[in-house]
Amino acid sequence: MTGSILEVRGLARRFGGVVALAGLDLTVRRGTVTALIGPNGAGKSTAFQCISGVIKPDSGTVRFEGQDITGWRPDRITGAGLVRSFQIARGIPRLTVLENLLLYGQAQPGESVLTAFLGTAAQKRREEALREKARAIAGRLNLARVLDNPAAALSGGQKKLMEIGRALMADPKLLILDEPVAGVNPTLSAEIATHIAHLRDEGMTVLIVEHHMDFVASLCDPVIVMAEGRPLMEGSFEQVANDPRVQEAYMGRRAVHA
Amino acid sequence: MDAYLVAMLVFAGFYALMALGLNVIWGLTGMVNLGLVGFFGVGAYASALLTSKLAWPMPLGWAAGATIAALAGGIMALIVARLRGDYLAIVTLGFAEVIRLVASNEVWLTNGTDGISGIPGPWRGAVTPQQFNLIFLGIVWTAVAIAFYLLSRASHSPFGRVLRAIREDEDVAAVAGKPVLWFKVRAFVTGAAVLGMAGALYAHYNAFIAPEGFAPLLTIYIVLALTAGGVGSMRGAIIGAIFLITLIEGTRFLAAAVPGVTPVQKAALREGAIALTLILLLRFRPQGLIPERTRTKA
Known part of the structure; x- marks a missing residue:
């Protein structure tokens, strides 16, 4: 299946006098691992916040699977199959890794008060199914040994893996990852790239914000470059890296002497 | 002495119920609630009025007390939906004061600061006071x-x-797919129902309620009980309530036993001992007597 899974048109958002997004257009094609890169302050994180519903855009539209999801609450967007991770691994520190994973399970009837009081069979069945799934995901991401550890006790890299694992628990069609390898050692970074490549091969679409260019080069195609709240260009990593506009956006313009 | 001990255990029960209710709202959900005495008061007044003015049977009055307090909790949760921390503390504190002032001034309904007396109690009059306490x-x-x-x-x-x-x-939590506001409302409703039930029971035990009985000090006691017992832990809430009652009442006898001081000094010694104990507890066991623990194991 080809075609786009996510279409962002004219997305704008300002914080007081600061224009974070100034009309962002962005298309993510189904089955790709698309990178969104750009210098600090380009508006990448704000774009993620607006797409995932954590903050509302001032204007513009976000269409996911053909449906207008602009301004939806984050829980509805997750329910629709668009799941994001957080830049700084925001675990729920006092819950264990397993509980963090189970939290992202959908359709758990035990989240109603009455069912929780009664501890119904439906709740137990769903919990068992979610545990099964959590164990499988943890096994895949090398987290099986730390399932009972509190999230606060994980290493930085393990927290990143848990972020991905939690998102997978919600059955995403589109996974958006905010800096999945920031502060992660090169070995683990390569391992995370392999995990993401496998997810893509299984049919998942992934959108990534990342500053590690080795990681982006090895994994992402296409690469979309943002600067000053707008899209600058899109292409393969090679094309993007050799484009003078991109170099200028990152390095700054050479001073012109008049 | 026996009667005193039983009465203290009854009060420990009220405190435990209130600490349990607070634990749902503050302990589990993290919403500071300095207005818990307001929900306690709503439950007390609702049950007292329905049973004494409309002659409802007591169990029905208690259920109504819990229900009306729960309703107030739900409305409260919607009002404070976007508030956190200090702001939430101020608004909830204000709510409790509003309840107290309404009870003081709406004389036609609540009999004002004179309070409501003669609230029925189960088998009161038919049994001895000590049996009633039991x-x-x-x-x-x-x-x-x-x-x-x-x-x-x-x-x-x-x-x-x-x-x-x-x-x-x-x-x-929101990105995990959970409608946060809806969960906050349900947590507030559940906790307020327990607080309202505690208030209703208190009214029928005491036979008399007045606005001054619902002052912020009681809220502080319950917050202390839960903090001492273990925020987020249901067992901690109960142990904390018993601990606090024991501390407050026990120091009465301890101070009395100190020789060579005046009664005023004894009272000051007692308050000092209570404060010191709580400070030491929080310094050396900040997680409380029974720390919160979850039971999910792989």
Whole structure:
């Protein structure tokens, strides 16, 4: 299946006098691992916040699977199959890794008060199914040994893996990852790239914000470059890296002497 | 002495119920609630008025007290939906004061600062005062047991897991697919129902309620009880309530036993001892006597 899974048109958002997004257009094609890169302050994180519903855009539209999801609450967007991770691994520190994973399970009837009081069979069945799934995901991401550890006790890299694992628990069609390898050692970074490549091969679409260019080069195609709240260009990593506009956006313009 | 001890145990039961209710709202969900005495008061007045003015049977009055307090809790949760921390503390504190002032001034309904007297109690008059206290001891601790059983289940269910997630990071809980506001409303309703039930039972035990009985000091006591027992832990809420009553009442005898000081100095010694104990507890056991623990194991 080809075609786009996510279409962002004219997305704008300002914080007081600061224009974070100034009309962002962005298309993510189904089955790709698309990178969104750009210098600090380009508006990448704000774009993620607006797409995932954590903050509302001032204007513009976000269409996911053909449906207008602009301004939806984050829980509805997750329910629709668009799941994001957080830049700084925001675990729920006092819950264990397993509980963090189970939290992202959908359709758990035990989240109603009455069912929780009664501890119904439906709740137990769903919990068992979610545990099964959590164990499988943890096994895949090398987290099986730390399932009972509190999230606060994980290493930085393990927290990143848990972020991905939690998102997978919600059955995403589109996974958006905010800096999945920031502060992660090169070995683990390569391992995370392999995990993401496998997810893509299984049919998942992934959108990534990342500053590690080795990681982006090895994994992402296409690469979309943002600067000053707008899209600058899109292409393969090679094309993007050799484009003078991109170099200028990152390095700054050479001073012109008049 | 016996009568005194039983009365203290009854009060420990009220405190335990209130600490359990607060634990759902503050302990699990992380919403500071300095207005809990307001919900306690709503439950007390609702049951007292319905049973004495409209002659409702007592169990129905108690249920109504819990229900009306729960309703107030739900409305409160919607009002404070976007507030956190200090702001939430101020608004909830204000709510409790509003309840107290309404009770003081709406004389046609509440009899104002004179309070409501002659509130019926189960078998009051038919049994000796000491037997009445024992009956009530049974009633209040049965209520504690039921609340403890249900809330413990909820606390260790997927519902409790979501509440803890909201306490730690609302954005993460929302992205996990949980409608945060709706969970906050349900947590407030559940906690306020328990607080209202405690108030209703208190009214019928005491036979008399007046606005001055619902002052902020009681809220502070319950917050201290839960902090001492273990925020987020249902067992901690009960142990903390017993601990606080023992501390407050026990120091009375301890201070009396100190020789060579005047009564005024004894009173000051007592308050000093209470404060010192709490400070030491929080310094050396900040997680409380029974720390919060979840039961999910791989």
